[in-house]
Amino acid sequence: MPRSQLFHSLRNPIFARLYAAQTTNLLGDALTWLGLALLAFEVAGQDSAVVLSVALTLRVTAFVLLSPLAGVLADRLDRKTILATTHLVRMGIVGLLPFVNAVWQIYALVFALNIFNAFFTPTYQATIPLVTGQEDYPQAIALSSATFQLLGVLGPGMAGAIAAFVGARQVFFLDALTFLVAAMLIVTLPGQLRVERSTEKSLSSGRTRPDIRSGTTCLFADRYLRYALAMQLVASVTGAQILVNTVGYVRGTLELGSVQYGWVMGAFGIGATVAAAASGSLGQRWARTSIILLGATLITIALLSASYVGLSVLLVLWLVAGAGQTLVNVSAQTLIADRTPTEFQGRVYGAQFAWSHFWWVFSYPLAGWLGSHQPEVPFLYGSSIGLVLLVLVQTLLTPKEREHLHESYWHEHQHIHDEHHQHQHHPSILAIEPHRHRHHHRSLRHAHLYFGLHYHHEHG
Numbered sequence: 001m002p003r004s005q006l007f008h009s010l011r012n013p014i015f016a017r018l019y020a021a022q023t024t025n026l027l028g029d030a031l032t033w034l035g036l037a038l039l040a041f042e043v044a045g046q047d048s049a050v051v052l053s054v055a056l057t058l059r060v061t062a063f064v065l066l067s068p069l070a071g072v073l074a075d076r077l078d079r080k081t082i083l084a085t086t087h088l089v090r091m092g093i094v095g096l097l098p099f100v101n102a103v104w105q106i107y108a109l110v111f112a113l114n115i116f117n118a119f120f121t122p123t124y125q126a127t128i129p130l131v132t133g134q135e136d137y138p139q140a141i142a143l144s145s146a147t148f149q150l151l152g153v154l155g156p157g158m159a160g161a162i163a164a165f166v167g168a169r170q171v172f173f174l175d176a177l178t179f180l181v182a183a184m185l186i187v188t189l190p191g192q193l194r195v196e197r198s199t200e201k202s203l204s205s206g207r208t209r210p211d212i213r214s215g216t217t218c219l220f221a222d223r224y225l226r227y228a229l230a231m232q233l234v235a236s237v238t239g240a241q242i243l244v245n246t247v248g249y250v251r252g253t254l255e256l257g258s259v260q261y262g263w264v265m266g267a268f269g270i271g272a273t274v275a276a277a278a279s280g281s282l283g284q285r286w287a288r289t290s291i292i293l294l295g296a297t298l299i300t301i302a303l304l305s306a307s308y309v310g311l312s313v314l315l316v317l318w319l320v321a322g323a324g325q326t327l328v329n330v331s332a333q334t335l336i337a338d339r340t341p342t343e344f345q346g347r348v349y350g351a352q353f354a355w356s357h358f359w360w361v362f363s364y365p366l367a368g369w370l371g372s373h374q375p376e377v378p379f380l381y382g383s384s385i386g387l388v389l390l391v392l393v394q395t396l397l398t399p400k401e402r403e404h405l406h407e408s409y410w411h412e413h414q415h416i417h418d419e420h421h422q423h424q425h426h427p428s429i430l431a432i433e434p435h436r437h438r439h440h441h442r443s444l445r446h447a448h449l450y451f452g453l454h455y456h457h458e459h460g
Contacts, residue, residue, distance in 0.1 A: 071350020
């Protein structure tokens with residue numbers, strides 16, 4: 001993507017402020033995890049790897065359990081309040097970390113920290129298309145993802161330099177300051193970040209559990225979103241091999257040092273950053289499903305020969321793999337904005353965030369098992385499993401035109417209540433009379449695949 005196009009969305013002052021808050025938040029995250037690694041070693045010594053693995057598991061668990069609820073609240077409440085509150089609470093939690101002296105305290109604070117992270121991330125993702133509009137949200141999503149990937153590469157080094165200067169525990173105080181700055185950027189935004197809701201009451205307060213289910217149902221009912229989510233499983237299976245087994249291959253098999261390991265993981269991050277920056281431009285020329293297929297293919301093929309190469313080739317392969325994983329994830333995020341009406345995007349982003357992280361619950365143990373049982377060729381086996389999944393997903397879930405499918409899962413058309421239209425609504429609407437309002441069908445046979453006002457069906 002041309003540089004001017006990538007930064008085009010920053011002309012929107014509200015998004016520019018949100019982007020500045022996200023960037024500050026990401027710097028804080030880098031300080032958090034580097035500080036936790038140092039703190040874990042200080043508290044647990046040689047068992048620090050176990051402490052960090054449990055902490056990462058708790059992080060994913062919080063995401064899986066709470067992100068769907070976060071999405072529902074994002075559709076109901078002022079998102080500015082949610083974003084600012086999560087920053088301020090995390091500031092308080094991080095401020096407690098310098099006083100930790102036991103492992104259980106690390107676990108408790110990490111889980112609490114990621115409870116509020118689970119509310120922040122889907123809300124922020126859903127807010128991007130809300131404030132940028134139809135034309136700019138692909139570039140805005142691409143810029144946010146590129147920044148996330150870039151700080152993933154540069155953040156640990158910056159955090160390490162800061163920690164060396166101020167001390168391992170004192171770094172958390174600076175971390176807390178970044179959350180405060182991000183919160184102030186959001187609080188000072190003009191007006192509210194609230195979704196304009198229709199008069200439909202069936203999706204309002206008192207229906208939290210159905211609303212949570214509706215996010216997942218929409219995710220799996222839409223053939224494009226379902227395909228993207230399945231491809232994220234492919235990307236997680238292969239990506240976990242990189243995150244878990246690269247250090248063993250570089251330090252053990254290649255007998256190289258930690259510096260070379262940093263180079264390899266840096267190449268993975270650079271590939272991801274470049275792909276995130278290019279994804280918005282690619283989306284203007286290619287179908288998003290084609291970009292997702294390209295990304296899943298790149299990361300899967302990159303791992304196939306990785307167990308047999310030296311450092312220079314591994315750098316190139318990990319550059320390609322990073323690009324592939326990001327093309328899948330960014331395109332999946334953009335598809336939600338493409339195919340979901342604004343007032344329902346929060347719950348769908350929440351469901352997608354939860355399910356995409358749920359894949360890692362299986363992918364991390366699989367990568368660890370392959371690394372311990374097939375230490376010489378873990379990438380070959382991981383790539384083979386990913387390739388099988390890729391073929392299955394492409395064969396079984398590739399979006400195709402089908403008969404009698406509504407244009408959108410969430411939609412508006414004239415109807416009466418029959419077996420396909422069973423939902424509650426405002427008391428002023430008589431269910432026995434023809435009427436129209438925004439609603440969804442519960443039957444997957446009538447799943448809706450693109451939001452719009454319509455009176456017809458597609459025939460494929």
